[in-house]
Amino acid sequence: MTDSHPQARPQTADLADPLYYLANMETVVTWVAGHHADLLTQDECDRLAAFGNLSVSARALLTRMVMRTGELFRLDKFKYPELPDSEARALMELGTRGWLEDNPELTLDDLFRLFTLAELRPAFAATLKSLGHPSGLPKGRMKALLAGEFPDPRPVSKWLGHDRHPVVRLRYMALFDRVRLMFFGNLRQSWSDFVLVELGYQQYETVPLSPRSRAFHDRGDVDCYLVMHQCREQLDAGVAAPDVWGQVPDPADNAWLASRRDRLLLELGRQAERQGEPELALEALAGSHHREARLKQLRLLERMKRFDEAWAIARNWHDQDLSDAEAQGLGRLLKRLSKKVGEPAPPLDDTPVPETFTLILPEPGPVEWLVQQHLTTDECPVVYVENTLINGLFGLLCWEVIFTPMPGAFFHPFHVGPADLTREDFVSRRRDLLEACFRQLDTDAYRDTILTTWRRKQGLANPFVHWQVLSGPLLEMALHCIPPVHLKVLFRRLLANLKEHRSGFPDLIRFVPDHPEPAQRYEMIEVKGPGDRLQDHQRRWLAFFDRQGIAARVCHVRWQEPEFGP
Known part of the structure; x- marks a missing residue:
């Protein structure tokens, strides 16, 4: 760096x-x-x-x-x-x-x-x-x-x-x-996270840093962080929430510190509710802009039987852009509240039932590998990618955006990725840069960007790119088979909640490179062994695929019963 x-x-x-x-x-x-x-x-x-x-x-x-x-x-x-x-x-x-x-x-x-x-x-x-x-x-x-x-x-x-x-x-x-x-950039990491490790085993992107890109603009910013850290330590030690509340600093102009304060207020609200201080919990949650705070605030109002107040906030929130998890939680809450206030519940999006098929395989083993071996052919190769392929394509296309030195994103030369990656304003601070990347998907420019970045940045740490999986042949096949219109919607959903949406992708991808219809040149396959069930974040991805016309199925594996002689 x-x-x-x-x-x-x-x-x-x-x-x-x-x-x-x-x-x-x-x-x-x-x-x-x-x-x-x-x-x-x-x-x-x-x-x-x-x-x-x-x-x-x-x-x-x-x-x-x-x-x-x-x-x-x-x-x-x-x-x-x-x-x-x-x-x-x-x-x-x-x-x-x-x-x-x-x-x-x-x-x-x-x-x-x-x-x-x-x-x-x-x-x-x-x-x-x-x-x-x-x-x-x-x-x-x-x-x-x-x-x-x-x-x-x-x-x-x-x-x-x-x-x-x-x-x-x-x-x-x-x-x-x-x-x-x-x-x-935090006190969560101990000295051993740096002093007792060999940093040279990994290569880091070179990010140009300047005083303008620092998270701390003056000494008061550092002092503010230290006070918030002390507040969090007191909460973790069981200090009464009202005693901590009086020490919380006022909102800061520094956006990076503001996000830290939002997290502190979220935790203070949780602790206040546990300690029997519901009014303080509501005040803390209402003052936090953390993505989890509003749903917790509404659930607390519901438990306090303040249904009209909760309904008014929830109905207003329902009309805003939400991640899938937020929409799911809010929808369930509105359904319950509607009965309490005598109002019709807003219609919920029906979650489609994913298409499934069953394979009976001869003997137990690593189910994803067995299904991959069973389904793959010379004409239609199947690759185990899980969360690596779509994340990797995004990371390669938007590499320069990811490593743009925004204030509070990079503190030293040994960052795998920006420190604000899962923060609520990660996208909003880079929206114009991200949109410029996505416009490449409207032409063939994205292919050259991804392939050139793959060659030039080979081996450099990136939170989205797993080099041991993202081989050249896989990259070439994916760019041939996955239409750019699909990549655009996948990337946009990824950015809607990076903390949640970077996982939950199906285990396998099956390529059909010679199919005449571009949208039919691949399909996602989630593998479930005996007794295994879909998790919520996997269901949400499958529902998204269905809405976007992206082929995806769930493969249920059963083991073949042994045959016994007479």
Whole structure:
């Protein structure tokens, strides 16, 4: 990935290097310091520069600490033989340079997390005895009994009466979390997602990055994300939804942050309902523009018996563009609500029954492979493609659009695809570019675009393209047999909900390349073994095929009964 800064492309570490994790951490720190320096304070920039001035052993040990959970560490647990110098020498350097706090105060929770039951029992035996309890209690029970007796933090020597197991606190973890956020674009990914992997096994598209394409426009954007992350962590920890609600930031002008806020409000609404706060749940869901929020809001209104209110919202929503899953859920809800409000339910699209056929095969085995082998002929080859072919054709046609550096789409040089791929505004932000791609389907230009992209981008990571399946002969056959008008409607449905519609395609495609009618040169075949049934997203694709005149069938496989002699 290139950028507007005069820096060399970051290199990936080799796992054969015992300090590969340090090389990857240095890539992260260097990238953030070079691309986001304006979002850091001077003290933070100085501290990152100081990281680079440490010895190799000190940098490596600091990296190991950053990657571990929490800020507190027992020094006797450090065993890193790959360090050029001893752990003790690296620790001394880190302490002298201000990275570590010696002898920090520990809460009771900290103490019980860091030390074993065998180490804790002698220290608290007398206290437990005075409380009328034996010293041989389980760890969790012991901590619960001691919580009221020891509310204040203290150094480990005051807890355990000795300092044989010294503890240090790593300073600047908040800075490393900020660095991790600006590199990944989220705090869901841990350091191990980057630092402990070999990134070189995959080739990445080169995306031109500039300050204009960044998700974070200023330091306030980073702060806003961090506050929302803290809110989500509190919800996950079971904090009362009303307490979290007061901390949720106001709507942001930054579209990328706005989508994150929508997700937070969706989760807050869920938690509020579970905690018996339905009014707060309604307010949170109404404030979220996440695609799942409105249906959850309507179902909650229904459970609260506020049928007229739910009906009015649902009827208005019914007239808007919906994904198949939304339309199905809304249709079922309107049918129920219509009985409560005395109104006729809007007509629902009848779901057609898919065409089926049955094959009786001689012995159990991988059903898709057996059906493929049974049906394929020299004149009509059958290929196992499932979700790879249509997705792959889309990915090749729209490659340049997928890797356009929209704000919040790419954060570093190692993206398989845009970070906003399944976000609600992925399409709307690229609509003009996508329409330009689709106009190629009105001429023969799309064939050259797809084939040229397949040759030029061979092996580069793309969230839609599976190179091991999308061979040249398959691509040529698909472009000959699948009419462009079909590709256009398939791609448009794909974009209606990328999170949902990228899966559910039939297992097999049967090509009939010599058929005189272009629309009859292929058919999709979904394979179901004994006892297997169609899933909802598969039914929706089959219904779509039926509406669009795309040939598709379901093959039910039965095993041939063994023959027994007389």
